[in-house]
Amino acid sequence: MLTESAVPETAPVCPDHAGEPSTGTCERCGRFVCAKCRTAQAGVCAACSARQVQALPHTRGRTRWASVALAASAVLAIPVAILNLWLYLRFDNGSPSLEDAESFDQLNALLALPSLLTMLATVVLYLRWLRLSVKTANALGLSNESTGWATFCWFIPFANLFKPLEVVRDLWQGLGGPPERQSMLTAWWATWILSNIISNVGNAFARADTANPTSLSVSLLAGILSEGLSIAAAVLCIRVIGDIESLLVARRAEAEATMTGATL
Template sequence: MCVACRARLTQRSFSSVGPWAVVALLAVGIHALSELLQLSVMIWAFSTLLELGYARSDATALYAESLFLLGMVQAIAWVFGVVGFLTWQFQAVRIATQLEVSRLSPRWALLSWFIPGLNLFKPYQVLRDLWRDLGGESSRTLLILAWWCLGLLTLTLGLGHELLLQVDEVVNIKTFVLRATQLAYTAMLVLTAVLCIGVVRHIQRRLTQVKRELVDGT
């Protein structure tokens, strides 16, 4: 690629990918934190309010309001996280394509998240290949693999917990079982979020290094 083309790429493409990485990182972090807070509220809030002298009706109302507010925070953070992450990925793949170090299609990389069956493995391959195409160390692909595998396990556990909640409406399931699955799901979700943040940071850091190399080359 000519020097002038690389200079234009540096000015246009790199300026848009960074802000979306920040949006994705903040949203993922907030979502994980809200999940922890929700779990804490579900386990301790009601009994704590009763111990503080609140009437049962008042404690119930505060408990419900807290869960509702945390649910809203989770929903908003989830939306911003998905939009931020997918937009960041699209921009990052486009940069790699424009640099002629990757044959990945930005649009295909985006669509792979929404095609049933394909979305079980293709997004992982996209990010793994993106990291390699940008010149990242091969050992770092283990971080991407760990994030992806744990994410699939977290999704499976979350679906299982929701199924238990539905079954509980018909057949009484012990509270311990429901809390145990909720605790396991939250712990895995938080760990998945931490790994996701690590994946975005490492790829974004590599993009910054590539940008610096282009600037030095001009």
């Protein structure tokens, strides 16, 4: 019978790196991991990390649809801006004629429904893209952002003035986006915020006194500027989405190749 001192001591070793002592176990499957195991997520083995990334759908489809919706919203903003400019240029002695005002109202009503539907589609498609992009970055170990917070912060007063930009900027930085191009993110957000502020100002003047030529002219000028800024914001957002998609594709390919090799 062996005494206690004669029982050999065996320390757990990593199954992927022979001879390397284990530093812990995978939080998902329980297998041993060592210091050489570099996976997308700390505390998760290479096999589980690879399965998490590979189980997610690619973002290219949502990227394409979000970009199409943004482009459609930019296109629809053009006739709205032109209509505002047309009525402003038709001012005679400080105000438009009754006939011109009626034509403006009719044309504006025709554009209202397509603009509303396009805006709703853009919101849904953009948020679907953002949610999957953040989820993929989390699986790659490149972000710790909550997908729920990243989505719903757009609808929380005051937080929606800065948090959406932080989410996209953190996603950009985590994926290794070049710092010199981060100014594009700032430009996108600035034009978006200014567009909404000026639009609200124009609507306030329009409601204040529709019979007042000064209120009407300020409302029309605000509408022109707001639509122009919204077009610029849409174009910049499309570029931001495209850049993040390129970074996601590259990081995902690198991670899948590394993790697949580690599991062989």
